[in-house]
Amino acid sequence: KNEVEQSPQNLTAQEGEFITINCSYSVGISALHWLQQHPGGGIVSLFMLSSGKKKHGRLIATINIQEKHSSLHITASHPRDSAVYICAVSSGNTGKLIFGQGTTLQVKP
């Protein structure tokens, strides 16, 4: 079993839909990161969380430390949101990341 599990693996949505991507982890963490990767492109850090909730534009990230679970929400989804979304956790004292397998999101117009 992977230390970081994401669901779903693949997600197709219609433009405007509300999207949720889930992440569960089994290790102790110092922070959880949500990352975005476009095909053939680089990786962009969307959020870093250690508790509670953060919002940036149409993106919202929440974390429940007790349940070892985080969610990434996208409101009013748009085709340009199509990308791979990756959950990663910082574990230990070096800051290195353990990654989930990623969720491939396609938003259709």
Added chain:
Amino acid sequence: NAGVMQNPRHLVRRRGQEARLRCSPVKGHSHVYWYRQLPEEGLKFMVYLQKENIIDESGMPKERFSAEFPKEGPSILRIQQVVRGDSAAYFCASSPIQRSHNSPLHFGNGTRLTVT
């Protein structure tokens, strides 16, 4: 204020050749991480370096791979005698000195290595 710069973006090597991947962190950042993304797989940690020191290389293959982050200049990931299984995207990330362990990471655009 440039972000993390990786070069080359694409690198093609024949089996047995050496590959050198370079990473210049964000100005002022002295912590560098290298990650590898194999085709159809998730990202995996390789090595964590601070200036002139390897802090954690637990994700590095034991042979053919080495990394350095000299006092001056970029961090280098070196792969000797490449094999087809080394074909992957290699990403570098950096973080600032003061809050290295829980700082948002800045990623480069990656180097896509193809071994023919």
